[in-house]
Amino acid sequence: xxxxxxxxxxxxxxxxxxxxxxxxxxxxxxxxxxxxxxxxxxxxxxxxxxxxxxxxxxxxxxxxxxxxxxxxxxxxxxxxxxxxxxxxxxxxxxxxxxxxxxxxxxxxxxxxxxxxxxxxxxxxxxxxxxxxxxxxxxxxxxxxxxxxxxxxxxxxxxxxxxxxxxxxxxxxxxxxxxxxxxxxxxxxxxxxxxxxxxxxxxxxxxxxxxxxxxxxxxxxxxxxxxxxxxxxxxxxxxxxxxxxxxxxxxxxxxxxxxxxxxxxxxxxxxxxxxxxxxxxxxxxxxxxxxxxxxxxxxxxxxxxxxxxxxxxxxxxxxxxxxxxxxxxxxxxxxxxxxxxxxxxxxxxxxxxxxxxxxxxxxxxxxxxxxxxxxxxxxxxxxxxxxxxxxxxxxxxxxxxxxxxxxxxxxxxxxxxxxxxxxxxxxxxxxxxxxxxxxxxxxxxxxxxxxxxxxxxxxxxxxxxxxxxxxxxxxxxxxxxxxxxxxxxxxxxxxxxxxxxxxxxxxxxxxxxxxxxxxxxxxxxxxxxxxxxx
Amino acid sequence: xxxxxxxxxxxxxxxxxxxxxxxxxxxxxxxxxxxxxxxxxxxxxxxxxxxxxxxxxxxxxxxxxxxxxxxxxxxxxxxxxxxxxxxxxxxxxxxxxxxxxxxxxxxxxxxxxxxxxxxxxxxxxxxxxxxxxxxxxxxxxxxxxxxxxxxxxxxxxxxxxxxxxxxxxxxxxxxxxxxxxxxxxxxxxxxxxxxxxxxxxxxxxxxxxxxxxxxxxxxxxxxxxxxxxxxxxxxxxxxxxxxxxxxxxxxxxxxxxxxxxxxxxxxxxxxxxxxxxx
Numbered sequence: 001x002x003x004x005x006x007x008x009x010x011x012x013x014x015x016x017x018x019x020x021x022x023x024x025x026x027x028x029x030x031x032x033x034x035x036x037x038x039x040x041x042x043x044x045x046x047x048x049x050x051x052x053x054x055x056x057x058x059x060x061x062x063x064x065x066x067x068x069x070x071x072x073x074x075x076x077x078x079x080x081x082x083x084x085x086x087x088x089x090x091x092x093x094x095x096x097x098x099x100x101x102x103x104x105x106x107x108x109x110x111x112x113x114x115x116x117x118x119x120x121x122x123x124x125x126x127x128x129x130x131x132x133x134x135x136x137x138x139x140x141x142x143x144x145x146x147x148x149x150x151x152x153x154x155x156x157x158x159x160x161x162x163x164x165x166x167x168x169x170x171x172x173x174x175x176x177x178x179x180x181x182x183x184x185x186x187x188x189x190x191x192x193x194x195x196x197x198x199x200x201x202x203x204x205x206x207x208x209x210x211x212x213x214x215x216x217x218x219x220x221x222x223x224x225x226x227x228x229x230x231x232x233x234x235x236x237x238x239x240x241x242x243x244x245x246x247x248x249x250x251x252x253x254x255x256x257x258x259x260x261x262x263x264x265x266x267x268x269x270x271x272x273x274x275x276x277x278x279x280x281x282x283x284x285x286x287x288x289x290x291x292x293x294x295x296x297x298x299x300x301x302x303x304x305x306x307x308x309x310x311x312x313x314x315x316x317x318x319x320x321x322x323x324x325x326x327x328x329x330x331x332x333x334x335x336x337x338x339x340x341x342x343x344x345x346x347x348x349x350x351x352x353x354x355x356x357x358x359x360x361x362x363x364x365x366x367x368x369x370x371x372x373x374x375x376x377x378x379x380x381x382x383x384x385x386x387x388x389x390x391x392x393x394x395x396x397x398x399x400x401x402x403x404x405x406x407x408x409x410x411x412x413x414x415x416x417x418x419x420x421x422x423x424x425x426x427x428x429x430x431x432x433x434x435x436x437x438x439x440x441x442x443x444x445x446x447x448x449x450x451x452x453x454x455x456x457x458x459x460x461x462x463x464x465x466x467x468x469x470x471x472x473x474x475x476x477x478x479x480x481x482x483x484x485x486x487x488x489x490x491x492x493x494x495x496x497x498x499x500x501x502x503x504x505x506x507x508x509x510x511x512x513x514x515x516x517x518x519x520x521x522x523x524x525x526x527x528x529x530x531x532x533x
Numbered sequence: 534x535x536x537x538x539x540x541x542x543x544x545x546x547x548x549x550x551x552x553x554x555x556x557x558x559x560x561x562x563x564x565x566x567x568x569x570x571x572x573x574x575x576x577x578x579x580x581x582x583x584x585x586x587x588x589x590x591x592x593x594x595x596x597x598x599x600x601x602x603x604x605x606x607x608x609x610x611x612x613x614x615x616x617x618x619x620x621x622x623x624x625x626x627x628x629x630x631x632x633x634x635x636x637x638x639x640x641x642x643x644x645x646x647x648x649x650x651x652x653x654x655x656x657x658x659x660x661x662x663x664x665x666x667x668x669x670x671x672x673x674x675x676x677x678x679x680x681x682x683x684x685x686x687x688x689x690x691x692x693x694x695x696x697x698x699x700x701x702x703x704x705x706x707x708x709x710x711x712x713x714x715x716x717x718x719x720x721x722x723x724x725x726x727x728x729x730x731x732x733x734x735x736x737x738x739x740x741x742x743x744x745x746x747x748x749x750x751x752x753x754x755x756x757x758x759x760x761x762x763x764x765x766x767x768x769x770x771x772x773x774x775x776x777x778x779x780x781x782x783x784x785x786x787x788x789x790x791x792x793x794x795x796x797x798x799x800x801x802x803x804x805x806x807x808x809x810x811x
Binding site: 117145149150153250403421482486487490493501513519530 | 571577578579636643675683684688713714717748749750751757790
């Protein structure tokens, strides 16, 4: 008996070792294979890394990579799928270790400006020329930049004042609605066009639930989903203020400029627009489940999928998974903001809000380590050509980023709407202000408290949070400025030029003026921070 | 005798060593020779330590200038490195006959403003002024005008004093030789007038001059300057000029995301203009 146990243990250990050896062998084969591929003089390998693990996106990238390889037999395109959870650590290790791929997807918070400047190279020199892969289309001859729906503004790095990436990704946010349930409650499938109609519908849902005893909420909410609606509602109240208190007339009003305007005394928490913004958030919160701010994203999804909520606000990135999970017909509509005629919340509103502030995001950045930067850029041109973006959109089910590309049928309701004016920013776009709001929101959303009680609690920590956020931005920018001051000199000198010297016009235009603008913003912010209020 | 786990460890070690040699030998084969890169190129690629070594081993004024500015970007930043850079730049700036003297004086001013702890803005201002007066028309003197404007106009002083500073800077403009530097100095002046005093009347002529100079501007910056000029003109009641800037914006950037809002603004202005004409 003992000996058969011992034999079993030996087999088990042997099997374990065999499995280990197999895994090791496969890993070694892959690593060796990559090293060999890198040194194959006949083949150029371009690698790109991203975190979009959604099945459709991966397949779309694969299809486009194969198309590119068919056009360029000497090039191999390889995508590296890295889970979002480990993404920053992975790319940091690769960049510092000198083993980074040619192209890396970065979000706004993935790496700070200093690291972007250190490890990546701008692509601005390429974006004013036409994309050759658009030949024969209506985009032929148009600068590459102007073929994107956002004019590549999403690829522009505001801290480095240069274009560092090219992105095939954009998203919009919509209210998803259960159409059969809507028909059952209202007798039609007309969706709300503004906040007034949203309130009327939500109250009908509440009456229906009370009358039938059905467990049904008008709108699913969670700490993830709710801000998507509540921030939009808050921003709608600042449409007028963002024109009156914005001396630089830069639209849309950036969260940073909004904070500086506070330090200049152009607005404060007693402003009717600000009070109305919070009051509107509070008003809308009554249509979500009690305690929504404590719920997770999945909780909100369950409410909607299980038909315990008529509506759910989330982004176009969720449409594929929601379509797979729900047995009912889906509708979508834009976040409903009050009309200018609204008796309580209309004063700060000029018009319906434009999604003109929509940007591409998560662009593929060209690393300085790339051995074939021209081919990497050429692949980006191909990826964002009209025909490739059409394929990308069809296979991935994501929104197009190139003018004239048709979305998949079920995505039409998600197409950006540029009609209207820009909303103002929300408070949640800065870490300390966001933390303050999250800590105090229970007072705002409680039916047992008043708006004044919330404002009293919020204002106690408001100025220090705003100052902390503004100081952080100014300090980060100052680090960028100081480092780039030397880099600008070096970039000129390596070509035998001097900033503003003969022959330097193009280089200087891209670099020096941007540094001046950055420097003026930093000094102004620091001046306002130092000024007593 | 080696037991299986030890064997496995030995095999792993052998493979790791072998693979490292393989990777290193192949990666070295693929890299360009180090001698091809100049020290300035290394510095532009943020390979600061390597650039510094290259400058230190070089001869002449340009090498000393490179050494000084590389020291300013070397991490971790130390007082000793900044002091050494100041010493190098001061010595170079004092060599009036050296072609590197204006650049040294410029970077000395930058050091005093951005790198010294604590910052010495008054001394930086003096260094910029000396550079402008000592080397009129030199590219670094041209660059110093905008930098001086940024430094002295973003300070809390009574409006009358601020106006004196503004006037001093405007007086420097005819000395600026580079059209790009002139455009940039004008943009700094206009931006400061808006940021510090929301003074559209003061800002608008500088926006107009910068736009009408015909010197190309980055796309994003050009869009913003056109908007600012249009809005300043509108606020000042100069509707025809505001219309002109908005029309230029729409014509130059027909696919811009602000397009709808700008077209709406244009329509409102045209209504106002035709009402005024009646």
